[in-house]
Structure formats: C-alpha cells, structure tokens
Amino acid sequence: MQYWTEAEMSQKKTKFLTEVELEFMSKLWELGEATVRDVQDALGPTRKLAYTSAATILRILEQKGFVTSTKQGKSFFYTTTLSKDTYQSRSLRNLSEKLFDNAPATLVARLVDDNDLSEEALDEIRALIDKRLRDDKR
Amino acid sequence: MQYWTEAEMSQKKTKFLTEVELEFMSKLWELGEATVRDVQDALGPTRKLAYTSAATILRILEQKGFVTSTKQGKSFFYTTTLSKDTYQSRSLRNLSEKLFDNAPATLVARLVDDNDLSEEALDEIRALIDKRLRDDKR
DNA sequence: GGAGAATTACGCAAACCTTAGTAGAAAGGA
DNA sequence: TCCTTTCTACTAAGGTTTGCGTAATTCTCC
Structure with a gap:
C-alpha cells in the first residue's frame, strides 16, 4: 500500500541506486520475478541479511x-521497472559526465589501459562501432 | 591538525568519493593546489555554498x-593524494564489477549504444581499439 | 474454527552525508 | 594597540542508508 501521492512520488524520485x-536489483534482473525469500536466497550464504531487512530493501x-x-497468494512478487x-547506460553517462569531462573516448582509453580485454572482445567492440558509424551515415 | 591515529585512519579508509x-576533488585536480577560497570560487556562482561548508568538505x-x-602563511593549501x-580506473573497475558482470566489452558496447555519442567520439574510440589490437598482435 | 508458520507494515537506531553556524585564532592596517 | 577581516576547529541539524525487531496479517492444515 502506497501512502504518498503522485506529486510526492515524483518529488522524491532518485535516478541512481545505492x-x-x-545488489538487490542485480538479483531481480537475474531472477526476473521474485519474492523476498527468493532474493534473500539468491544473495548466497556469505551475505547474511535478515528476512525483514531484505523485505525492507x-x-x-x-x-x-x-x-x-503483485500479490500472488500469500506473498508479493517483485519485478524491476x-x-x-x-x-547501465544511465550509470555510464553519469560517470562520463562527472569523472571524464564528458569524453567517452577517455573513458574507453582508461578501460583499455588497465583491463585485459580479449582480442575477441576488442573485435566485437570494433564491429559495434563500425556498425554504428555506418548507421549514422545513412 | 589530525586527532586520529594511523590505525584509526586506515580503519575508516574509504575507496570512493561521495x-x-x-565535485571538490575535480576542482583540486584542475587547480593543482588550492585554498578553501580558491575551491569555493572555482565552483562558480550558480553553486552557492558557504565558505565554512567548503572548508568542512x-x-x-x-x-x-x-x-x-600544508600551511602557507595564514591559510592551508590543499592538494590531492x-x-x-x-x-578513474578505480571507478571504472568498480562499475564494471558491480553492474557489468566484469565484462568490459559489454560496458563499451553500452557506451557506444548511447545515441548522444558524436561521430568524432566514435572515431576516437575506434582508433583506441585499433591501436590496442595492433599492439596486442606484436 | 484455531494453531502454527510465513509474510508484511511500521518504526527505530546507528552510521554517514551535506550544509552551515559559532567561537576563537591569526594577521594586518589605522 | 585595537578593530576588522579572514581563516580554522568544532558542533549540530536534517536527511539518507542499512539493518533489524515487533506486531499484525494472511495462509494452510488439522
């Protein structure tokens, strides 16, 4: 049950996740649709978190x-909106803006500098860029 | 003047900036070395923040x-460590790990998907990838 | 229908973040 | 010297985040 109005909702709308x-959204993206219990289980045994804490999140x-x-039987099933x-796009644009002076090339440069990208990955990326450049031309 | 011991320092060491x-670190990276006043001024007129707030940060x-x-004359000069x-590297690695399943290729793919990317930026990125592919071959 | 188990709603607390005010020190000019 | 300005150290308010306990609700099974 929601106790805030639409105006209040939009007012406190945040763009980024804590x-x-x-952590929870990642599990929901994996699981697709899940109950509190499902998510708690998916977190694994190393991550101890009380059931009520998971429910709160x-x-x-x-x-x-x-x-x-959506309520199905006894419990709620959660899905991402x-x-x-x-x-991913939103986060990257934010990082690019805040830390890379809106220069995506610098971002890629930094990534390529210290991550071991496989040759396949590099080929894949180049193919994407080429496709993008061709599409833009049209 | 520091009131915490070395042990306490390392204990509360955080890896990421709020x-x-x-915002402040970015200014310090630009300015190189700056006083509270310097940083406050660098923030620009649209960003209103009391002098004491800047000092606190x-x-x-x-x-x-x-x-x-370091104290120089009346006031302190701040520099990044x-x-x-x-x-940038640290942040990218974190983002890649937390949101891209440690797949940097996906990260670049998502970046390239972004419609706001200019053709110049794409060219630059492709040049980087090409260079990396050439270097790897050697 | 009632007991027991699972689930939800609510609220609290500790930690942290952001902002700014106050008190006092330091410096420098009239 | 004394007044003014500038700066630092401390404190605190108000909001957010993370985690959990308690009480109430709902479901199931006998």
Whole structure:
C-alpha cells in the first residue's frame, strides 16, 4: 500500500541506486520475478541479511519506483521497472559526465589501459562501432 | 591538525568519493593546489555554498586521506593524494564489477549504444581499439 | 474454527552525508 | 594597540542508508 501521492512520488524520485539497492536489483534482473525469500536466497550464504531487512530493501525500491510488486497468494512478487541495459547506460553517462569531462573516448582509453580485454572482445567492440558509424551515415 | 591515529585512519579508509567530495576533488585536480577560497570560487556562482561548508568538505577529504594540506602563511593549501587517472580506473573497475558482470566489452558496447555519442567520439574510440589490437598482435 | 508458520507494515537506531553556524585564532592596517 | 577581516576547529541539524525487531496479517492444515 502506497501512502504518498503522485506529486510526492515524483518529488522524491532518485535516478541512481545505492550500494545495497544495486545488489538487490542485480538479483531481480537475474531472477526476473521474485519474492523476498527468493532474493534473500539468491544473495548466497556469505551475505547474511535478515528476512525483514531484505523485505525492507524491496519496499524501498518500490517506493523509489525501481520495482513493482503483485500479490500472488500469500506473498508479493517483485519485478524491476527499469531494464539493466537502461540502468547501465544511465550509470555510464553519469560517470562520463562527472569523472571524464564528458569524453567517452577517455573513458574507453582508461578501460583499455588497465583491463585485459580479449582480442575477441576488442573485435566485437570494433564491429559495434563500425556498425554504428555506418548507421549514422545513412 | 589530525586527532586520529594511523590505525584509526586506515580503519575508516574509504575507496570512493561521495557526490560532493568528487565535485571538490575535480576542482583540486584542475587547480593543482588550492585554498578553501580558491575551491569555493572555482565552483562558480550558480553553486552557492558557504565558505565554512567548503572548508568542512576539504577537512573531510583530508580525514579520508584523499588530500593533504600544508600551511602557507595564514591559510592551508590543499592538494590531492590520488591522481584523477587512478581514480578513474578505480571507478571504472568498480562499475564494471558491480553492474557489468566484469565484462568490459559489454560496458563499451553500452557506451557506444548511447545515441548522444558524436561521430568524432566514435572515431576516437575506434582508433583506441585499433591501436590496442595492433599492439596486442606484436 | 484455531494453531502454527510465513509474510508484511511500521518504526527505530546507528552510521554517514551535506550544509552551515559559532567561537576563537591569526594577521594586518589605522 | 585595537578593530576588522579572514581563516580554522568544532558542533549540530536534517536527511539518507542499512539493518533489524515487533506486531499484525494472511495462509494452510488439522
């Protein structure tokens, strides 16, 4: 049950996930649709978190509009309202803006500098860029 | 003047900057060495922030070990202890790990997907990839 | 229908982030 | 010297994040 109005919702709309929220969203992106229990289990045995804590995180994600829930039987099933791709793009644009002076080439340069990209990955990326450049020309 | 021991310092060492801390670090990376006043001025007129607030942020950055200060005359001069390049790498690695399943190729793919990328930027990125492919072959 | 188990709603607390005010020190000019 | 300005150290308010406990609700099974 939501206690805030539409205006209040939009007012507190945040664009980015906190650390723990991202952790939960990642699981939801994997699972597709999941209960509190599902997510808690998916976190694995090393990550100890009380059931009620997991429930709280999901409730907050719903408040913020990142997930929706539907009641099925006893419990709620949660799904993301935001695709992983979209959030990846949003995060990258933010990082590029805030830390790379809006120069994506610098970002790639830094990435290529210290990550071991396989030759296949590099080929793949170049193919993407070529395709993009061809499409833009049309 | 530092009131915490070396042990306490290392204990509260954080790897990442908060929003405002990054804003300040960016200015320090630009300015090289700066007083509170310098940084406050560099923020520009649209960003209103009390002098004492700016001083607090710099003090916190020093507590966290991201900057050091030296007294010159009346006031302190602050400098970063962490290069922008290093922090860029660290941030990218974190993003890749947390949001891209440690697949840098996916990261670049998503970046290239972005519609706002200029053709020049794409060309630059392709040149980087090509160079890397050539270097790897050798 | 009632007992027991699972689930949800709510609220609290500790830690941290952002911002700024206050008090006092330091410096420098009239 | 004394007044003014500038700077630093400290503190605190208000918001957010993370984690969990408690109480109430819902479901199931006998």
